[in-house]
Amino acid sequence: MVRDRLPPLIVAAAFCACLFFSGCSTVPCQRRMMETTAYCGCEKCCNWERGGHVFLDPAFYDKTVASGPHKGLPYTGRTASGAAPHEPRPGLFSLNRLAHPWMIPIRIIFFPWLFLPRDGTIAADIRYFPFGTRIYVEGYGWGVVQDQGRAVQGADRLDLYFESHREACQWGRRTTLTLHH
Numbered sequence: 001m002v003r004d005r006l007p008p009l010i011v012a013a014a015f016c017a018c019l020f021f022s023g024c025s026t027v028p029c030q031r032r033m034m035e036t037t038a039y040c041g042c043e044k045c046c047n048w049e050r051g052g053h054v055f056l057d058p059a060f061y062d063k064t065v066a067s068g069p070h071k072g073l074p075y076t077g078r079t080a081s082g083a084a085p086h087e088p089r090p091g092l093f094s095l096n097r098l099a100h101p102w103m104i105p106i107r108i109i110f111f112p113w114l115f116l117p118r119d120g121t122i123a124a125d126i127r128y129f130p131f132g133t134r135i136y137v138e139g140y141g142w143g144v145v146q147d148q149g150r151a152v153q154g155a156d157r158l159d160l161y162f163e164s165h166r167e168a169c170q171w172g173r174r175t176t177l178t179l180h181h
Contacts, residue, residue, distance in 0.1 A: 021170040022068035029179045036137060036158045036178075038151075039078055039123070039169035041085065041112060048075035068150070079121060079130045081149035086122035123147035123159035130179070136179040140171075 039045040043066070051062030063075040079085050082161055120143035129135070133145040140160050152159050157176070162168040 029181060031179055032156070033156055033175055034137075034156050034178045035173065036140070036160055036171075036176050037151075038160050038162050038168035039172045040165045040168040042165045045165065046075070046077075058124075073166040079110060079123075080126075081146045083121070083146045084148065085121035086118065087161060087163050088143055088166075089116075089118040090141065091103050117142075119144045121146045121161035123149045123152050123161070125152055125154055125157065130154040133180060139174075 012023075043049055043063075047068065048063045049066045051064060051178065053054050063077075065071055065073050065075050071106035077084070119134065120141060122137070122145050123143045124133070124135075126145070126148050130144055131144045134142060135140050135145065135158070137158065137160060143160065145160070147161070149159050151157075160171065
């Protein structure tokens, strides 16, 4: 009776192994070295200025574009595609969690919304990488092209979004390995 069931089990295991090792994508990933720079939402990185210089002045909280073709228009902080920029988040089950396992109970209890991974925001030349292109940058994580910048020209340049100016300065300018379809 066990002999009758053995061949279907082997066939099912072989089928599952083929699905697992073949992957979902039919398009091979391209690996290449690219020059990456970092930016954040501050006035230095995003070229905006405050409406007034006195803290109690209501215009102090108005942000306007400082230079370029949109000078004087309100600065919204949105990307060129209209999305709000953000850093990548690895989610609950990741290699980062294996390196810091003591953080898993803290994340489960206090930050349950951090279970899901989130891609970061990348600015690129949209002639080569259209909006929505998903790119993996070594040391940064997965990101989606949602922005374009004046300084990001060519197929070998990316800008990576960081939440703070300090983190953006720490990243600086690097040549890193990237993966994209």
